[in-house]
Amino acid sequence: MTDPLIKAHVRLAGSIRRAAVRLDDERGDVPGWVLITLMTAALVTGIWAIAGEQLKTMFESALNGVTGPDQVHD
Template sequence: MTDRLLVAHTRATAALHRAAERSRDERGDVPGWVLITLMTAALVTGIWAIAGEQLKGMFEEAINGVTGPDDVR
């Protein structure tokens, strides 16, 4: 019985060590997500700077189509 407990303890300890090593490896992905977020923000800013007036006109036209021109301020 003692041998079984020792084997189970050894396996559990090894599994915990492997899980700890994997969690340390996954921390390297954080800069990638930061880069994706910054690139997305840059794309939105660029599109807004280039096509801001057209987007505003499309939005106002869509709102006027739903509510009518008298309801827009």
């Protein structure tokens, strides 16, 4: 092997080892995902509490527009 090829191999092997160590240390961002889930649930609950009746009316109106008023069952 030539000297530049050996040096390139050593650099590549070192990079792979460093990447493997970083992957082993990566545990994920569990608190971040929990926060996102809780915030989404809070937003859905808030919107539902504020505009629930209007959303229901809009949904029923959309169904009536597609199926006709005689086809919607409660």
